[in-house]
Amino acid sequence: MTNPRRIQDGLGFFGTFLGKPGSVGAVLPSTRYLARALVGRLEMQPGELVVEYGPGTGPMTTVVRELLPKTARYLGVELEPKFHELLTRRFPQMDFHLGNAADIVQILAARGLPRPQRILSGLPFASLPAKVQDAVVDGIVECLGEGGDFRTFQYMHAYGMKSARRFRALMAERFANFERIGPVIRNLPPAFVLRYWGARRAIR
Ligand SMILES: C[S@@+](CC[C@H](N)C(=O)[O-])C[C@H]1O[C@@H](n2cnc3c(N)ncnc32)[C@H](O)[C@@H]1O
Numbered sequence: 001m002t003n004p005r006r007i008q009d010g011l012g013f014f015g016t017f018l019g020k021p022g023s024v025g026a027v028l029p030s031t032r033y034l035a036r037a038l039v040g041r042l043e044m045q046p047g048e049l050v051v052e053y054g055p056g057t058g059p060m061t062t063v064v065r066e067l068l069p070k071t072a073r074y075l076g077v078e079l080e081p082k083f084h085e086l087l088t089r090r091f092p093q094m095d096f097h098l099g100n101a102a103d104i105v106q107i108l109a110a111r112g113l114p115r116p117q118r119i120l121s122g123l124p125f126a127s128l129p130a131k132v133q134d135a136v137v138d139g140i141v142e143c144l145g146e147g148g149d150f151r152t153f154q155y156m157h158a159y160g161m162k163s164a165r166r167f168r169a170l171m172a173e174r175f176a177n178f179e180r181i182g183p184v185i186r187n188l189p190p191a192f193v194l195r196y197w198g199a200r201r202a203i204r
Pocket residue numbers: 023024025026028029030053054055056057058059060077078079080083099100101102121122123124
């Protein structure tokens with residue numbers, strides 16, 4: 001991303017943070033270094049789906065656009081109308097849903113999309129209320145495809161916070177496997193990438 005765009009995004013992002021600190025949860029967009037660590041390798045088969053929660057101004061989306069095979073599919077789910085509008089303008093060949101990541105099961109069904117093989121999340125779990133954390137995690141476990149994984153990040157300085165620990169405890173109950181990557185220090189603030197796979201779905 002060019003510097004003027006980074007500055008423009010940074011200012012717009014900060015303005016939105018001031019209005020909605022809880023749901024935006026960061027003062028600046030992520031850097032390319034964190035985005036690359038979060039996205040990882042994208043070896044998707046034709047028709048397979050990648051979902052991104054909370055793309056914001058699109059730093060992770062930029063990396064997905066570079067790495068995702070043309071035959072695979074992408075859906076971004078963004079709650080903030082200003083970011084949603086910017087994303088649809090900036091990435092015209094990608095799909096974005098204006099709405100809540102907690103509603104992922106209904107969103108996928110309404111769009112006729114398959115279970116995602118990867119869910120990438122920029123959601124600020126540590127600053128989300130417990131009820132919202134629970135609803136989003138339920139949705140992830142419910143919809144993730146067989147063999148698929150979920151990736152998110154947590155800032156180093158907030159890693160020990162009660163709500164951050166709560167989120168990880170919840171994920172540990174719902175997933176068989178966990179990997180922590182980093183810290184990625186070339187991000188402001190530095191952050192860990194968390195990867196979960198082997199969802200424990202309730203047997204119905
Ligand atoms: C910490 S920012 C991350 C933005 C971007 N991914 C990045 O790394 O720079 C969190 C983003 O999640 C969005 N968000 C918060 N709660 C959400 C929800 N329940 N569903 C979808 N998006 C949400 C915010 O509007 C914001 O764009």
